Amino acid sequence: TNGSAPAVPSDQYDSLYLSPVTVGSSTLHLDFDTGSSDLWVFSSLQAQSSLVGHDYYMVDPAKEKQGYTWKISYGDGSGASGKVYADKVVVGGVTATAQAVEAATAVSAQFTQDVDTDGLLGLAMSTLNTVKPQQQKTFFDTVLKQLAQPLFAVDLKYHAAGSYDFGFIDKSKYTGAINYVNADTSKGWWGVSATAYSIGNASTSATVSGILDTGTTLLYVDTPIVKAYYAKVKGSKMDNTQGGYVFPCSATLPDFSLTIGGVKQIVPGKHINYSPTSAGNCFGGIQTNDGIGFSILGDIFLKSKYVIHEMGSTPRIGFAQQ
Numbered sequence: 001t002n003g004s005a006p007a008v009p010s011d012q013y014d015s016l017y018l019s020p021v022t023v024g025s026s027t028l029h030l031d032f033d034t035g036s037s038d039l040w041v042f043s044s045l046q047a048q049s050s051l052v053g054h055d056y057y058m059v060d061p062a063k064e065k066q067g068y069t070w071k072i073s074y075g076d077g078s079g080a081s082g083k084v085y086a087d088k089v090v091v092g093g094v095t096a097t098a099q100a101v102e103a104a105t106a107v108s109a110q111f112t113q114d115v116d117t118d119g120l121l122g123l124a125m126s127t128l129n130t131v132k133p134q135q136q137k138t139f140f141d142t143v144l145k146q147l148a149q150p151l152f153a154v155d156l157k158y159h160a161a162g163s164y165d166f167g168f169i170d171k172s173k174y175t176g177a178i179n180y181v182n183a184d185t186s187k188g189w190w191g192v193s194a195t196a197y198s199i200g201n202a203s204t205s206a207t208v209s210g211i212l213d214t215g216t217t218l219l220y221v222d223t224p225i226v227k228a229y230y231a232k233v234k235g236s237k238m239d240n241t242q243g244g245y246v247f248p249c250s251a252t253l254p255d256f257s258l259t260i261g262g263v264k265q266i267v268p269g270k271h272i273n274y275s276p277t278s279a280g281n282c283f284g285g286i287q288t289n290d291g292i293g294f295s296i297l298g299d300i301f302l303k304s305k306y307v308i309h310e311m312g313s314t315p316r317i318g319f320a321q322q
């Protein structure tokens with residue numbers, strides 16, 4: 001089988017994308033996250049006050065995996081925890097009949113405030129799953145064998161609805177060739193390396209190692225690259241109160257590319273103007289990975305591409321231009 005689910009921006013700046021998922025008998029809107037490996041949902045186990053504005057999973061005690069718990073924390077400091085159930089999960093017509101569904105008993109303030117996100121669906125390797133006493137499979141791992149091809153493809157768009165395809169490559173969603181590279185899954189993520197970057201037409205050799213992460217809004221790379229980029233943006237500055245590089249909203253932003261597998265993967269300058277700030281300037285889509293330890297190729301990088309994540313005998317990543 002195969003299937004496709006829409007990926008709809010949660011707000012006008014594409015800060016995250018939400019996809020409809022049937023969990024048990026409810027339809028929830030989840031953030032598909034290639035940076036983590038838990039499928040967790042807002043649930044009837046939470047206080048009613050935490051559920052205002054959310055769709056949530058009505059737990060069925062008969063489906064509980066007795067004694068199983070989970071607890072996750074994310075790069076931005078948010079987190080959640082709870083109990084585990086085995087229930088039907090359907091994504092774009094692809095059905096996992098007994099998927100581990102992690103029902104929240106507690107979620108951090110960021111999640112309670114963000115009333116659009118009803119949970120996350122992790123698409124990294126199952127080795128990062130947080131369920132105890134026994135790690136559980138991601139949705140993708142659960143359905144892998146029933147998929148026509150062992151892959152999912154990510155088609156996030158700039159200020160528009162895109163999609164996640166499971167089990168097939170949709171030729172209508174990209175142009176030109178698909179360029180494949182081996183994925184480094186040793187740390188549990190979809191890891192890639194670039195051998196160069198370019199700012200406008202100037203290319204510089206450098207090793208950029210990072211992970212693809214649909215659950216991260218921006219593009220985080222090494223500080224020297226970030227400095228070189230904003231040196232080309234008149235009026236840009238590092239603004240600690242805003243938490244990163246900002247620039248006049250009228251600035252012209254150069255294109256940025258990373259060379260992966262010998263092919264330049266270009267991020268249009270337009271995509272690098274992430275959003276206006278409260279201070280009247282604009283916040284950059286490229287920021288420093290200081291403190292993270294590796295680069296994160298998040299939505300700013302992904303939203304101009306069709307990216308195939310293939311879990312064959314050798315895991316591969318395929319890049320094509322939208």
Ligand SMILES: CSC[C@H](NC(=O)[C@H](Cc1ccccc1)NC(=O)N1CCOCC1)C(=O)N[C@@H](CC1CCCCC1)[C@@H](O)C(=O)OC(C)C
Nearest residue numbers: 015016031033035036074075076078114213215216217218
């Ligand atoms: C650099 S790592 C930071 C990353 N978070 C983010 O990128 C969050 C996502 C978000 C958007 C809207 C509302 C709430 C959260 N955005 C963010 O920090 N922003 C601040 C800068 O301006 C852009 C928005 C992160 O923690 N990603 C998580 C998934 C994420 C999904 C949304 C809820 C919070 C958790 C995950 O991909 C992860 O931890 O990746 C690891 C590998 C870093």
